[in-house]
Amino acid sequence: MSDMPISDVPRRDPRTEWILRNRLHPQHDELVAASSGPVRGPSGLLRKNPRAVGYIGPNGLKRIDRSAGFSGGAGGVSFRSRGRSGQAEVELPLHTVEQPDFYVAVVVDLAAGRLSGHDKDVLGQAHQLVNATEGEGAVLAIALGEAREAAFGKAGADRLIHLTDVQGEPLDGYCPERKLAVLEAVECEFEPRYWLFPDSVHGGADLGSRLAARLGERPAVQAWQVDTERTVCRGGSQLTDWHRPTARVMLLAAECALPIDETRHEAKPLELTVIPPVTPRIEDLGPVDVDPSKIALSEAEFILAAGNGVRDWDQFHAVATTLGATEGASRVAVDDGNMPRFRQVGATGTWVTARVYVAVGISGAIQHLQGIGQCDKVVAINLDDGCDMIKRADLSVIGNSQGILGELLNLAESRQNGTGADTADLAIDTREEERHVA
Amino acid sequence: MWPDPNLKVATLVSVGQHPKSGRARRAEQDARAVELGLKMAGTRSRLVNVGAGDETGLRQYLGMGLPELMQVKAGTEADAVPALVEHLKTHPTDIVLTGIRAEQGEASGMVPYLLGEQLGWPVVSRIADIQKIEDGKADVLQALPRGQRRLLRVPLPFIATVDNAAPEARQYAYGPARRGQLAETNGTAIVDEARLEWQETPAKPRPKRLNVVKAKSAADRFKAATAKPQGQGGQVIRDGTDREKAEAIMELLISEGVVR
Numbered sequence: 293m294s295d296m297p298i299s300d301v302p303r304r305d306p307r308t309e310w311i312l313r314n315r316l317h318p319q320h321d322e323l324v325a326a327s328s329g330p331v332r333g334p335s336g337l338l339r340k341n342p343r344a345v346g347y348i349g350p351n352g353l354k355r356i357d358r359s360a361g362f363s364g365g366a367g368g369v370s371f372r373s374r375g376r377s378g379q380a381e382v383e384l385p386l387h388t389v390e391q392p393d394f395y396v397a398v399v400v401d402l403a404a405g406r407l408s409g410h411d412k413d414v415l416g417q418a419h420q421l422v423n424a425t426e427g428e429g430a431v432l433a434i435a436l437g438e439a440r441e442a443a444f445g446k447a448g449a450d451r452l453i454h455l456t457d458v459q460g461e462p463l464d465g466y467c468p469e470r471k472l473a474v475l476e477a478v479e480c481e482f483e484p485r486y487w488l489f490p491d492s493v494h495g496g497a498d499l500g501s502r503l504a505a506r507l508g509e510r511p512a513v514q515a516w517q518v519d520t521e522r523t524v525c526r527g528g529s530q531l532t533d534w535h536r537p538t539a540r541v542m543l544l545a546a547e548c549a550l551p552i553d554e555t556r557h558e559a560k561p562l563e564l565t566v567i568p569p570v571t572p573r574i575e576d577l578g579p580v581d582v583d584p585s586k587i588a589l590s591e592a593e594f595i596l597a598a599g600n601g602v603r604d605w606d607q608f609h610a611v612a613t614t615l616g617a618t619e620g621a622s623r624v625a626v627d628d629g630n631m632p633r634f635r636q637v638g639a640t641g642t643w644v645t646a647r648v649y650v651a652v653g654i655s656g657a658i659q660h661l662q663g664i665g666q667c668d669k670v671v672a673i674n675l676d677d678g679c680d681m682i683k684r685a686d687l688s689v690i691g692n693s694q695g696i697l698g699e700l701l702n703l704a705e706s707r708q709n710g711t712g713a714d715t716a717d718l719a720i721d722t723r724e725e726e727r728h729v730a
Numbered sequence: 731m732w733p734d735p736n737l738k739v740a741t742l743v744s745v746g747q748h749p750k751s752g753r754a755r756r757a758e759q760d761a762r763a764v765e766l767g768l769k770m771a772g773t774r775s776r777l778v779n780v781g782a783g784d785e786t787g788l789r790q791y792l793g794m795g796l797p798e799l800m801q802v803k804a805g806t807e808a809d810a811v812p813a814l815v816e817h818l819k820t821h822p823t824d825i826v827l828t829g830i831r832a833e834q835g836e837a838s839g840m841v842p843y844l845l846g847e848q849l850g851w852p853v854v855s856r857i858a859d860i861q862k863i864e865d866g867k868a869d870v871l872q873a874l875p876r877g878q879r880r881l882l883r884v885p886l887p888f889i890a891t892v893d894n895a896a897p898e899a900r901q902y903a904y905g906p907a908r909r910g911q912l913a914e915t916n917g918t919a920i921v922d923e924a925r926l927e928w929q930e931t932p933a934k935p936r937p938k939r940l941n942v943v944k945a946k947s948a949a950d951r952f953k954a955a956t957a958k959p960q961g962q963g964g965q966v967i968r969d970g971t972d973r974e975k976a977e978a979i980m981e982l983l984i985s986e987g988v989v990r
């Protein structure tokens with residue numbers, strides 16, 4: 293409640309309500325007038341307009357609503373709509389830090405340009421550390437690489453260093469040496485009290501270990517319970533806990549702390565004056581094409597899923613191959629024998645985590661929607677614009693799947709012929725059961 | 731081309747533990763690193779271990795067909811890094827392979843990074859394969875999340891951690907494990923003072939995060955508990971030709987970066 297001005301909190305006054313309901317109460321008229329606003333006559337006297345009450349009912353008769361503003365009348369509507377509009381544009385209070393005494397640096401992963409849940413947890417942990425430390429501190433988020441839809445302020449960044457390139461060299465792909473140079477520059481200029489990283493496969497663990505080795509700090513790794521004094525870290529094989537004093541560099545496990553959701557933060561950009569030049573020794577030759585059909589469905593990034601609305605199965609397979617998508621299916625498509633069982637997505641199939649999920653001719657039964665709960669972007673191709681999949685989808689196109697898939701195939705093929713010459717074509721042996729350790 | 735007899739590959743191995751029984755065994759990731767070393771340098775690839783490790787665990791690496799394992803003697807409380815730096819400085823090495831995290835102890839995964847920092851060698855994390863070596867540079871395939879791969883070029887000598895996406899380690903055999911040599915040497919064994927003060931306890935189960943609904947009114951709470959998960963009303967394209975619709979989809983796929 294503290295994040296809402298007290299005057300906005302809807303409060304009921306049972307006594308007034310009761311008087312308004314009771315026409316025989318001596319104060320009834322007074323209160324009705326007060327709740328419908330005063331009307332002043334030409335001489336300045338307060339006037340009551342006896343005809344301005346009521347409305348014309350369905351039979352053309354005038355009806356007077358004696359409940360005047362409570363239980364369902366005109367006032368009731370305005371009361372409710374105020375609540376609703378307040379909810380739509382709920383503005384969280386802005387947390388400002390004028391002159392921070394110290395910084396807590398958080399290096400976010402920004403995997404695929406977005407703040408992951410893990411990133412937000414780490415930002416939440418940073419605020420816990422700031423609050424538990426004396427003096428006024430600021431959380432300094434460091435984002436290296438392109439960002440899309442990344443709301444740093446909402447996630448809890450008081451200050452932000454966001455770089456997409458260093459000395460003209462872009463910070464995408466694998467460039468830990470360049471990123472490390474940026475972090476060292478931050479260390480020189482701002483000397484953060486703590487350095488927090490998400491201990492993740494998206495680069496956080498790698499970069500954090502590098503920084504710890506460079507600074508000569510002993511990091512707390514897989515830390516899951518952190519305060520300013522003690523830290524609990526998961527040990528090898530997840531079988532033991534290490535209780536240790538809190539370190540300056542920490543690689544935090546997922547769900548280490550709750551993300552920020554009650555305040556907004558400034559995300560005021562900071563500039564680094566100097567970043568020492570680096571000559572990276574590791575050269576990134578770019579991503580390698582992998583056979584999408586060999587990536588396990590549960591960890592595929594891009595899934596093209598077929599349902600009962602797919603007619604031309606050869607065409608569907610061709611589209612999946614050209615787009616480089618992993619194939620998925622609804623239960624009906626599997627039961628009808630058009631797709632193998634291990635391709636089934638949903639409650640009784642695989643729960644997928646794709647970033648982009650394209651559902652072709654799938655109605656969106658709840659058993660299927662459960663399986664795609666964690667997908668970021670859902671695209672639906674369907675004939676029926678009222679089905680549940682359309683409600684879930686971020687982009688829906690209404691039309692015959694065959695025609696749209698055909699055009700999609702043409703587009704993808706022309707795109708490949710235009711740009712496909714330089715993609716590395718290496719036969720990579722990735723197996724279905726491969727899993728990455730987090 | 732593989733195995734290359736002139737290539738000097740050293741694999742750092744540690745004693746692992748079975749996740750359920752806790753019995754000593756070869757560590758899963760280290761064994762994958764040994765497998766990669768075997769592919770590149772055959773039986774000439776070296777195995778290095780620091781510690782007073784359990785012999786049965788270490789012998790399982792020898793059982794993969796290697797004649798010798800070099801063990802730098804140090805107490806269980808010792809820090810492995812100084813001993814390994816000393817070893818790598820005195821023995822010429824092109825490629826150092828390690829696992830990502832140990833299966834026992836602190837398992838911070840810092841050893842490769844500390845070695846890289848102290849020796850000044852580049853560190854490549856989570857590799858799946860090494861494809862070729864030309865002009866003193868190696869083409870390394872890095873494993874990314876979601877089954878993706880990336881090609882990197884690194885100059886020798888370098889340190890690489892081996893991901894679970896690398897080829898699975900071969901089965902070990904009992905005979906070679908018995909016959910293999912455990913060559914013991916003495917090295918710098920500095921006791922890890924800081925860690926002596928830490929406490930190790932059996933892992934406490936972590937509380938599961940509940941989906942707390944911070945609703946202000948009962949109606950909101952009711953809605954949160956009962957409503958179907960729905961996107962906040964996406965864009966719906968009803969009119970237009972199939973071509974236009976397909977273009978809209980393609981645009982989204984490209985902006986999301988899933989179609990290159």
Ligand SMILES: Cc1cc2nc3c(=O)[nH]c(=O)nc-3n(C[C@H](O)[C@H](O)[C@H](O)COP(=O)(O)OP(=O)(O)OC[C@H]3O[C@@H](n4cnc5c(N)ncnc54)[C@H](O)[C@@H]3O)c2cc1C
Pocket residue numbers: 598599600601602603621622623624625636637638639640641642652653654655656657658659660663673674675676679691692693694
């Ligand atoms: C216990 C239980 C468990 C289940 N588990 C799962 C599960 O894990 N996974 C799962 O998927 N299902 C599961 N189901 C089944 C689920 O309830 C639905 O029956 C199923 O998901 C429907 O599949 P569908 O959307 O492909 O088919 P339909 O519901 O038939 O939908 C076909 C859709 O395609 C559209 N369409 C038709 N023709 C075209 C065309 N030419 N072009 C474009 N669109 C077209 C239609 O408008 C319709 O929306 C389960 C059911 C039960 C009872």
